[in-house]
Amino acid sequence: MSARRGQTDLCGILLVDKPAGMTSHDVVDRVRRTTGERRVGHAGTLDPMATGLLVVLVGPATRLAPFLTAAGKTYEARVVFGFETDTDDAEGVMTTSARVPDEVADPFFAAGTLASLVGVHEQMPPAFSAIKKGGRVAHEAARAGETLELEPRAVEVTASRLAGIACEGELAWDIEVTVSKGTYIRALARDLGRAMNTAAHLGSLRRTRSGGIDVARASTLEQIQDAENPVALFCDPVTTLGFPVFEVADDVARRVRHGAALDCVAFDSGANGADQFAPGSNLSVVHNGVLLGVYAREGALLKPRAIIPGGAGGSR
Secondary structure, three states: OOOOOOOOOOOEEEEEEEOOOOOHHHHHHHHHHHHOOOOEEEOOOOOOOOEEEEEEEEHHHHHHHHHHHOOOEEEEEEEEEOEEEOOOEOOOOEEEEOOOOHHHHOHHHHHHHHHOOOEEEEEOOOOOOOOEEOOEEHHHHHHOOOOOOOOOEEEEEEEEEEEEEEOOOOOEEEEEEEEOOOOOHHHHHHHHHHHOOOOEEEEEEEEEEEOOEEHHHOEOHHHHHHOOOHHHHOEOHHHHHOOOEEEOOHHHHHHHHOOOOEEHHHOOHHHHOHHHOOOOOEEEEEEOOEEEEEEEEEOOEEEEEEEEEEEEOOOO
């Protein structure tokens, strides 16, 4: 893969299976160096300890970040009981230890407890997080020996199940959870321990899905680096977004590329179904299989939320 400095003509979405030990920013930097494209971002941070699906956006496709970041995420996680850490995960320093009640080893108890997590909850973010308070970043303050007074935030668990219980050494639950944007699985593990009058932390974490995207579709960084043509690894942005598709003709495509609003009444609703989209909901505007942008209906108009100069395509 040849690399050029600055901007290239690349525009697309790379699905990366992030290895442990790298930050999300490390992955972005690796893709920048590999492609020669400086406009690279991601849709949803993974901690260095975590592995799994990281959606990386290349070129003008970075404009799709708000839509992809908003998707719910599914994780495989190990919750280790017996002690908490300052980071709420296995990379931190132990701060509290506690006896683990016998019932925690009971699969029926564990399954019921996890099922009760489904719903909306108030969650206190970890002290070591990227949240800003008063212009300061929480994890930077924590490393300096200070603790910012963070506010709890509403998060939603849409699915939660027990995959298994590990009893060798430290007692641990292997779980699978699907959660809303902004949910900290580290905090979920911490709170599970406290809810059972013991202590717990996150032992491992792997993101397996983001919205409708499965990690099975992702490439390793080595595969991306060794690819002769990066476009061959781009995924289809229309499928990845998962929005209803609004196919437009040549003349309308020219207007979309300039960010023009579109009059729903001017289109054949039987062919395109523009009037079937709920007000405020997103839709992908497509021309000849290429994503031109994301629009949303406001009254009788379709208005742009993100325009992709030149369009974005994909091969898988």
